[in-house]
Amino acid sequence: MKVALIGFGNLGKGLTRVLLEKGDYLKEKSGVFLEVTAAVDSGGAIIDEEGINIKDLLEAGQREGSIAEHIDGGEIGTTALDVIERVNSDLVVELTPTSIKDGEPGLTHIKKSMELGKHVVTANKGPLVVGFQELEKLSKEAGVEFRYSATVGGAMPIFGLAKGQMSGDSISEIQGVLNGTTNYILTRMAEEGAPFDVVLNEAQELGIAEEDPTLDIDGVDTAAKITILTNSLLDRNVKLDDVKIEGISRIGPKVTKLAQETGNEVKLVGIANSHTLEVSPKLVPSNNPLAVKGSLNSVTLKTDLAKEITITGFGAGPRETSSALLGDIVNVYKSVEV
């Protein structure tokens, strides 16, 4: 299967590294043979219809500037849309930076890919937050696979679980701790009694929190994820604006202590059901499976048959997210081959 990598930041590089590492494993175990025919970043593209040497691509990615500058035949100035339109590929993996305001440029990339009959795998929340139902419809009309496991909860296979093994269940409620940065901050305040700012700095130094952590701390990132989960698993058509959002900026170690004294933890929880769509700090009993520590994520699905299922895993990191991307890619491969 020919694959075009759109976007070559941390996730693109992380996926490429895993493809290099696990190429033989995938061939032997799942019979999957992947050829990367194009990779593009904001400065240009590398294109080879016979398959790019993954090792060279990874090396180019380690250097300053665009990958196009560091490989013979690299096309400086070639854009993602050029690649999608021009290069022969069965699958487009969309990994450009997220904008939850307008979903661009990912939204345009995904739509164009579908219109051209290409399958799409993405880790980009933006396009799904802005246009989930539109993209679902478009993929059905175009008869292409559209998979987005990596958009919510990193390595946690929440969509695979809900839409695969639990297909027979009707989901009535989703509860999730969906943001590693805020969960890390809350956990460290509870454990160490350290002030918010100190713990935030620590998270930034460890690379858990971004330089500008506003979207995480204000609960917007969690809201984006609960929006995607609601549209995908509860079959609704909600927008980010529909989510009532309260972040964790007012919470300090005194608050987490008051909670712990009664056997509770403070967690930033996204909740979606027929009458609630919100993100807010909640008191979660310490023995509740959602009371995960550190940068872990956790989601509980309430359903008619299984009653309650909770999965927990690492919600971020290029390697962890590669697990979700690779799972999606293999599933596209299998659905196309059959």
Added chain:
Amino acid sequence: MRARIEMELEDTPGQLLKILEPISRHGANIKNIVHQREELTPLGKVPVTVIIDVKEDHLKEIVEEIKDIGARITRVGEEEAALRAVVLLVGDIIETGIKDSIERLNSVEGAKVADLNLSIGESGEEPSARVILWAIDQERLQSAISKLKEIASEKNLLVIEPMR
């Protein structure tokens, strides 16, 4: 006195009726029964909580007779409410009139503030408080929480509610 008896019953028909018989025979007044059929214990028993107004010397006899019927008593004690909820508040709890907040919460019928813990923030942290609400049933507990949210919204306090 008002007493709370927590017990575990067999999940078979008629069990609840059996344990109510000694209660009514001793002239106790049943205020509330919480029959948690959906929360079976690991051994498949049904947790039941009964709140009664009873004369102190009758309570012992009632408990003994319930035991004789075969129910497992897990806890007996003086109690004012069947349900409680822990809620945290963040913000200027004192400045915005703590007395007024408590009085308004206590005005919810069948519910009251059972405990209040204040924590004065250091180094820029806002003050916070832990409120324990008691109510005689789920509906009144929800009314008390709604009232708390209404007060908090007026006074710009952050409410951290328990997960359902």
